[in-house]
Amino acid sequence: MEATLNASDFRSLYDAHVAFVWRNLRRLGVAPSDVEDRVQEVFVVAHRRLADYEERGHGPRAWLFQIVLRVASEWRRHKRRHPEDADGGVAQDLGHTEPEQADLIARRERLDQLDAALSALDVDKRAVLVLHEIEEMTAPEIAESLAIPVNTVYSRLRVARQQLENNLRMQDRKSGVNLQRAAIRVIVGGAR
Amino acid sequence: MSQIEQDRQRDLFEAAKLDGPSEASRDAMWTSIQGATASGIGTAAALKATGVASSKLALGIALGATLTVGIAATVVALTRPATMGSPRTSERIAPRSLEHVTRNVDAPPPVIVTGRAVVQQAPQMSVDLDQKPAREQASAPATRTGTTTMSEHDRLAREARMVSEARGALHRGEPETALRIVRAARAQAGARLVPEELTVEAQALRAMGDEDGAKRAEADLAGKFPEQALSH
Numbered sequence: 001m002e003a004t005l006n007a008s009d010f011r012s013l014y015d016a017h018v019a020f021v022w023r024n025l026r027r028l029g030v031a032p033s034d035v036e037d038r039v040q041e042v043f044v045v046a047h048r049r050l051a052d053y054e055e056r057g058h059g060p061r062a063w064l065f066q067i068v069l070r071v072a073s074e075w076r077r078h079k080r081r082h083p084e085d086a087d088g089g090v091a092q093d094l095g096h097t098e099p100e101q102a103d104l105i106a107r108r109e110r111l112d113q114l115d116a117a118l119s120a121l122d123v124d125k126r127a128v129l130v131l132h133e134i135e136e137m138t139a140p141e142i143a144e145s146l147a148i149p150v151n152t153v154y155s156r157l158r159v160a161r162q163q164l165e166n167n168l169r170m171q172d173r174k175s176g177v178n179l180q181r182a183a184i185r186v187i188v189g190g191a192r
Numbered sequence: 193m194s195q196i197e198q199d200r201q202r203d204l205f206e207a208a209k210l211d212g213p214s215e216a217s218r219d220a221m222w223t224s225i226q227g228a229t230a231s232g233i234g235t236a237a238a239l240k241a242t243g244v245a246s247s248k249l250a251l252g253i254a255l256g257a258t259l260t261v262g263i264a265a266t267v268v269a270l271t272r273p274a275t276m277g278s279p280r281t282s283e284r285i286a287p288r289s290l291e292h293v294t295r296n297v298d299a300p301p302p303v304i305v306t307g308r309a310v311v312q313q314a315p316q317m318s319v320d321l322d323q324k325p326a327r328e329q330a331s332a333p334a335t336r337t338g339t340t341t342m343s344e345h346d347r348l349a350r351e352a353r354m355v356s357e358a359r360g361a362l363h364r365g366e367p368e369t370a371l372r373i374v375r376a377a378r379a380q381a382g383a384r385l386v387p388e389e390l391t392v393e394a395q396a397l398r399a400m401g402d403e404d405g406a407k408r409a410e411a412d413l414a415g416k417f418p419e420q421a422l423s424h
Contacts, residue, residue: 010229014222019212026211036217040224047229110207117204133205165197168204 010050014043017064020135024065026111027130028072029119031079038075042067061137062145069127069146117167125160132157216346351377351385358392367399387417 021042022035030038045067053063118126127146131137132153139157143150213221354377361370374389374396383389394409 011222014225015218018218018221022213023208023211027208036213036221039213040221040228043221043225044228047225107207107210110204111211114204114208130208133201134208164201168197168200 010047013046013060017060018043020061021064021068023134024068024130025072025075027115027118027134028068028123028126029115030072030075034075038071042071045071056144058137058141058144061135062141065127065131065145066147069123073123113168113171117164117171120167121160121163125156125163128153128156129160129164220346347380347382348384351380351383355385355388355392358389358396362392362395362399365399367396371396371400387413390416 018039021039025035025038025042026032042064046064049067053060056062118130121129124146128142131142131145132139137145139150139153142148142153146153148156354373358370358373358377361367361373370392374392377383378386378389378393390409390413394406394413397403397405397409
């Protein structure tokens with residue numbers, strides 16, 4: 001990548017980073033039904049700010065992630081003001097129904113678990129965890145992406161891992177309780 | 193953290209690494225981005241080609257591109273057949289409607305056969321600002337219609353799936369679910385199966401005991417699509 005980006009690089013930038021933008025919007029809480037629109041927004045903003053981009057040795061991911069953070073933050077603010085869709089979310093669910101293949105369903109379930117556990121983390125810690133564990137960024141890269149000191153990256157990462165672990169345990173406990181309740185309902189129903 | 197918990201976290205992160213949009217979704221998003229940034233990309237490309245960094249020229253090109261897009265949108269609105277969707281279809285095609293700016297005016301208009309209606313796309317003005325790399329251009333079809341038609345197919349397939357889901361719900365004796373699904377389908381931008389959706393809506397309302405609502409839906413259907421077989 002050149003030191004600066006111009007319009008002719010834009011398609012290449014899109015192709016190389018659309019999955020990165022998509023993934024991180026999702027992990028930062030943007031709903032599946034809205035993620036396409038938010039990806040577009042990120043790249044429209046990126047296009048508008050091409051002139052501001054400066055290569056600092058980490059490629060454009062850090063720069064794009066800053067836009068992703070802002071777009072995701074605006075989306076969350078919008079959702080807080082307008083929490084429900086008029087249709088109750090039916091279009092969202094159906095619009096993103098993939099072919100019912102076992103591996104796809106299993107992967108989606110894992111992503112749902114991860115997103116549920118991540119959603120309990122505050123955005124600062126979530127961003128560090130996602131960039132490190134999923135995007136495999138180094139601490140200096142993350143520090144640049146989030147405009148924070150490297151030591152802060154390490155401390156947030158440590159706390160985020162601990163919180164994620166706790167959240168996943170809590171999920172397990174809840175699903176265990178739900179299974180117990182379901183079993184009791186079946187047993188009681190059978191006795192009647 | 194136990195080994196099991198570590199493995200589980202690793203498994204979740206690995207699943208997340210594979211997350212991303214489908215090819216069709218990528219194409220659809222690029223088309224929309226291209227539409228939203230068309231004047232900017234066109235301006236920059238023109239400046240790069242001529243080496244003239246004139247702000248007046250850029251403004252002129254930007255205004256020209258905007259005007260061209262506007263004309264193309266008007267052509268689409270005026271040439272769409274009345275039976276292909278509700279009267280509001282032409283209003284609802286923005287913002288993704290800008291995908292048509294990539295279509296070449298010399299290319300034959302693509303025809304999408306839906307099984308119930310034949311939808312013919314109007315020829316568009318040529319504002320091809322695509323910047324695909326050579327590798328992709330070599331494998332791309334001769335015209336730029338492929339991407340747009342794929343996107344149209346995707347939307348139509350999604351809508352058809354929703355109608356099918358609604359019918360299934362109706363048959364299972366879940367008219368409330370059927371009603372929610374068809375109303376959601378109809379609310380989508382560029383809904384093409386409005387007659388089918390109104391028909392299911394009427395059936396669902398009737399099954400719920402809302403005879404007046406069912407009659408209103410049928411009247412709506414007959415009013416909007418008098419030539420549709422479903423209206424009779």
